[in-house]
Amino acid sequence: MKFIAFSLTVLLIAAQLVNAQSPKKPLRVGIAGMAHDHVHGILNKAFGKTAQTDIDIVGIAEPNRELAEKLAKRHGFSMSLVYPTLAEMLDKTKPEAVTDFGPIVDHKKTVAVCAPRGIHVMVEKPLATTFADAKQMEVLAKKHTIQLLTNYETTWYGSNHKAYAIANTDKSIGDLRKIVVHDGHEGPKEIGVSKEFLNWLTDPVANGAGALFDFGCYGANLSTWLMHNQRPLSVMAVTQQIKPDIYPKVDDEGTIVLTYPKTQTIIQGSWNWPFGRKDMEVYGQTGYVFTVDGTRMRIRLKGDKTEHPAEATAADAPATDPFAYFARLIHGETKADELTSLENNMIVMEILDAARQSAKTGKAVNLPQRALVR
Structure with a gap:
């Protein structure tokens, strides 16, 4: 019995060491729109020479095919990631979270599509173009218990x-x-x-x-x-x-x-x-x-x-x-x-x-x- 208990303890410690050394699962992220130049930040992070593994870009929604192709050539991502609408991208790629790099007025639309699916959203500053839009976004975020964050460089x-x-x-x-x-x-x-x-x-x-x-x-x-x-x-x-x-x-x-x-x-x-x-x-x-x-x-x-x-x-x-x-927050870290x-x-x-x-x-x-x- 002592041998069995000792073996179980060894196995438990070994499992803990493996888990501690295993890389954290990257956050599955979708991009909504690419007409904001701040998009280069996340594209460099995901596809650059020093690409990091805390996020994984699984899909991009961008109706402007010419813009998407220009950025794909610059950053080296596949056009197979690009979808014409946000809804199609979400349904096909199942991201956990979305980062919005479209016009500020579109932030409300992004939250309206993402929130009912339980998908967290980070928008570039400011949150919206009107206080009325912001209130609608707040209601959706709270109803569907998603994170709705605003990103400022500062x-x-x-x-x-x-x-x-x-x-x-x-x-x-x-x-x-x-x-x-x-x-x-x-x-x-x-x-x-x-x-x-x-x-x-x-x-x-x-x-x-x-x-x-x-x-x-x-x-x-x-x-x-x-x-x-x-x-x-x-x-x-x-x-x-x-x-x-x-x-x-x-x-x-x-x-x-x-x-x-x-x-x-x-x-x-x-x-x-x-x-x-x-x-x-x-x-x-x-x-x-x-x-x-x-x-x-x-x-x-x-x-x-x-x-x-x-x-x-x-x-x-x-x-x-x-x-x-964003990845650490969604993963509770x-x-x-x-x-x-x-x-x-x-x-x-x-x-x-x-x-x-x-x-x-x-x-x-x-x-x-x-x-x-x-």
């Missing part, structure tokens, strides 16, 4: 998470008083985005607005996070068309001011910066922390005679890339990050909707101080 910046820890976890700068967020670049046409991307990015229906939505969403996302999902009291926005010859249908300059009971946020989204930037200033009663880029920071605390530089690392962020995070969360991004959409209305009317929009209806 979520994966270690500097932002270290700044949050300094401001909110360590409380090293006192109560927050002002947040200033700068995002944007010289302009989508100026930096040479693809024609497919440019076509919908400069369409007020497909994108929701111009720079106001394209880059204003970053600041709304970060401010909501830093303020613990507190909704602002009011939203005021000013937009301009500095380059109407290039962007005749949408704004290329947008500034949003959010007022909270004891804090103010200024969001500067622009297609007119002299260079690309995604940085943030967080001021408290007794100090401040600035992010310069994904890793570099500047900090001045109470008692400091001058500010000092600091560095964040990849370990300060929840993951090194959104798709590795990590907890949900607040910046990608539906709760945060519903508030973001309420802010963006109010900002668009404010810019149109020239008046501040007061937000009713109540919990969002679920």
